[in-house]
Amino acid sequence: VSGAPSLERMSLNQRTIRQWSLPQAIDGCVRAGVPAIGVWREPLADTGLSAGVRLLRRSGLRVSSLCRAGFFTDDDQAGRTRAKAANRRAVDEAAAIGAACLVLVVGGLPEGSRDLDGARVRVADGLADLAPYAVENGVRLAVEPMHPAFAADRSVVTNIGEAVDLAAAAGSAAVVGVVVDAYHVWWDPHLATDLARSAGRIASYQVSDWVTPIPADILNGRGLMGDGHIDLPWLGAAVERAGYRGDVEVEIFNSRLWAEDPAGILEKVKERYLANLSARPGGDVRP
Amino acid sequence: VSGAPSLERMSLNQRTIRQWSLPQAIDGCVRAGVPAIGVWREPLADTGLSAGVRLLRRSGLRVSSLCRAGFFTDDDQAGRTRAKAANRRAVDEAAAIGAACLVLVVGGLPEGSRDLDGARVRVADGLADLAPYAVENGVRLAVEPMHPAFAADRSVVTNIGEAVDLAAAAGSAAVVGVVVDAYHVWWDPHLATDLARSAGRIASYQVSDWVTPIPADILNGRGLMGDGHIDLPWLGAAVERAGYRGDVEVEIFNSRLWAEDPAGILEKVKERYLANLSARPGGDVRP
Numbered sequence: 001v002s003g004a005p006s007l008e009r010m011s012l013n014q015r016t017i018r019q020w021s022l023p024q025a026i027d028g029c030v031r032a033g034v035p036a037i038g039v040w041r042e043p044l045a046d047t048g049l050s051a052g053v054r055l056l057r058r059s060g061l062r063v064s065s066l067c068r069a070g071f072f073t074d075d076d077q078a079g080r081t082r083a084k085a086a087n088r089r090a091v092d093e094a095a096a097i098g099a100a101c102l103v104l105v106v107g108g109l110p111e112g113s114r115d116l117d118g119a120r121v122r123v124a125d126g127l128a129d130l131a132p133y134a135v136e137n138g139v140r141l142a143v144e145p146m147h148p149a150f151a152a153d154r155s156v157v158t159n160i161g162e163a164v165d166l167a168a169a170a171g172s173a174a175v176v177g178v179v180v181d182a183y184h185v186w187w188d189p190h191l192a193t194d195l196a197r198s199a200g201r202i203a204s205y206q207v208s209d210w211v212t213p214i215p216a217d218i219l220n221g222r223g224l225m226g227d228g229h230i231d232l233p234w235l236g237a238a239v240e241r242a243g244y245r246g247d248v249e250v251e252i253f254n255s256r257l258w259a260e261d262p263a264g265i266l267e268k269v270k271e272r273y274l275a276n277l278s279a280r281p282g283g284d285v286r287p
Numbered sequence: 288v289s290g291a292p293s294l295e296r297m298s299l300n301q302r303t304i305r306q307w308s309l310p311q312a313i314d315g316c317v318r319a320g321v322p323a324i325g326v327w328r329e330p331l332a333d334t335g336l337s338a339g340v341r342l343l344r345r346s347g348l349r350v351s352s353l354c355r356a357g358f359f360t361d362d363d364q365a366g367r368t369r370a371k372a373a374n375r376r377a378v379d380e381a382a383a384i385g386a387a388c389l390v391l392v393v394g395g396l397p398e399g400s401r402d403l404d405g406a407r408v409r410v411a412d413g414l415a416d417l418a419p420y421a422v423e424n425g426v427r428l429a430v431e432p433m434h435p436a437f438a439a440d441r442s443v444v445t446n447i448g449e450a451v452d453l454a455a456a457a458g459s460a461a462v463v464g465v466v467v468d469a470y471h472v473w474w475d476p477h478l479a480t481d482l483a484r485s486a487g488r489i490a491s492y493q494v495s496d497w498v499t500p501i502p503a504d505i506l507n508g509r510g511l512m513g514d515g516h517i518d519l520p521w522l523g524a525a526v527e528r529a530g531y532r533g534d535v536e537v538e539i540f541n542s543r544l545w546a547e548d549p550a551g552i553l554e555k556v557k558e559r560y561l562a563n564l565s566a567r568p569g570g571d572v573r574p
Contacts (some may be wrong), residue, residue, distance in 0.1 A: 109516055115519070151473075151516075152474075189403075189407070189449045210439055212439050212440045216504070224553075230401060234401075
């Protein structure tokens with residue numbers, strides 16, 4: 001592997017340029033020489049599944065992930081039944097588009113609940129229920145721990161260690177993996193240890209940056225790689241030591257980017273990728 | 288211990304009503320029947336140390352903490368020398384006002400640095416350096432882990448387990464304790480285990496609530512107890528099981544409260560304290 005910067009493992013997560021439809025995003029990646037894409041279910045549905053499948057195949061792009069399913073934490077039976085059906089549809093879609101994994105956001109606390117432990121138990125139950133269906137369909141699940149800022153309303157699973165334990169309880173590494181999203185996990189004092197424990201189980205690696213001061217809209221204020229506080233070369237090397245050889249997905253939720261010219265954003269993202277990551281999947285080893 | 292709600296362990300952290308000077312806050316607590324106060328250094332300096340000491344003594348209030356010192360993470364020698372001197376002055380002040388502990392916010396990443404591990408090492412060094420001076424002056428230090436949302440700019444120490452390890456490395460439980468602030472630690476999957484590990488080392492327990500949607504100013508958008516997602520009865524019981532018998536400090540950074548009538552805020556805070564905590568220091572056991 002050459003050490004020269006290269007885009008060979010770069011993937012554009014669609015949410016980074018959400019103003020593009022799926023056909024536009026596919027076309028944009030092909031034109032820009034970006035070899036992979038992370039697809040979101042909403043724009044896929046807008047295009048239609050079979051049309052999306054055709055466009056993706058014809059493009060030659062790798063599909064690094066399908067985002068997203070999960071949301072296992074409802075505390076009423078009706079909600080869990082709905083989630084179960086939705087998750088099976090998401091597995092079907094991931095299989096159809098040949099996604100390397102289906103990203104699972106586990107869900108936050110139900111309305112009015114303060115029972116984190118109970119919610120975590122429902123996540124484990126939901127994963128155990130979904131895993132066999134994923135196996136049947138040849139889809140790898142990927143549990144995404146999120147930053148603790150989102151523990152109440154999006155994900156009661158907040159670190160890699162927890163995600164690995166949940167994944168391991170639900171299935172083999174080939175069936176249930178974890179997502180390492182730099183933005184969500186960079187602060188964790190157990191990160192190095194838990195990434196080592198994740199060996200073989202990392203199904204997706206996503207990059208952006210944590211910027212300060214924290215933007216007013218914390219959910220949609222992620223930074224471009226290099227603008228913030230995350231040691232991406234270190235993290236990429238740790239992810240690679242844990243055996244990850246897949247694509248490096250750029251996923252930047254940033255409402256200011258969504259107001260810019262899409263092709264221009266992609267050029268900027270490519271520059272930042274080349275400057276802050278490297279030819280190797282996750283980055284070079286720490287200096 | 289009676290199970291009836293009571294204010295006997297309640298403390299008002301001055302920052303909850305920052306529009307009050309120290310004399311006003313002391314007077315407000317006495318009038319409202321709140322028996323303890325958490326003092327901040329800036330309003331103490333405004334009043335003058337000796338005047339502050341006299342007013343606090345005369346009031347009969349317990350001083351549950353002095354906020355705050357620390358900020359050990361500077362990566363240049365000049366910055367560390369300044370921090371060292373400032374921390375010694377803070378110990379002197381804590382001794383003078385008879386504070387139950389001196390709260391230490393450890394500091395974030397220095398400008399331009401992405402080296403979390405290096406910053407954590409400087410925190411350990413700074414604590415080890417400060418602990419003997421605290422012993423000489425009869426002051427208990429209290430390391431405060433902060434929510435990971437503040438890892439970059441305020442505290443590279445983000446959970447109780449990390450804080451306990453740092454405290455234990457720096458001194459005995461009587462010399463270096465930890466702060467359990469509900470807002471900062473509620474999300475942590477290791478919380479129950481790490482609180483058990485903290486037995487005898489909890490030096491301060493602070494309460495507020497985590498509300499959603501996350502306010503635009505995340506630093507100053509904490510909720511009143513009962514308005515958010517934190518299971519305060521559970522947390523209080525866990526803190527009590529870990530041997531904490533001190534005051535329960537209400538510390539709510541909320542810019543909207545700071546625009547309200549101070550006496551009215553204190554009445555509201557008392558109501559929420561009685562409704563969401565209990566006669567026992569930290570709260571009753573989980574139902």
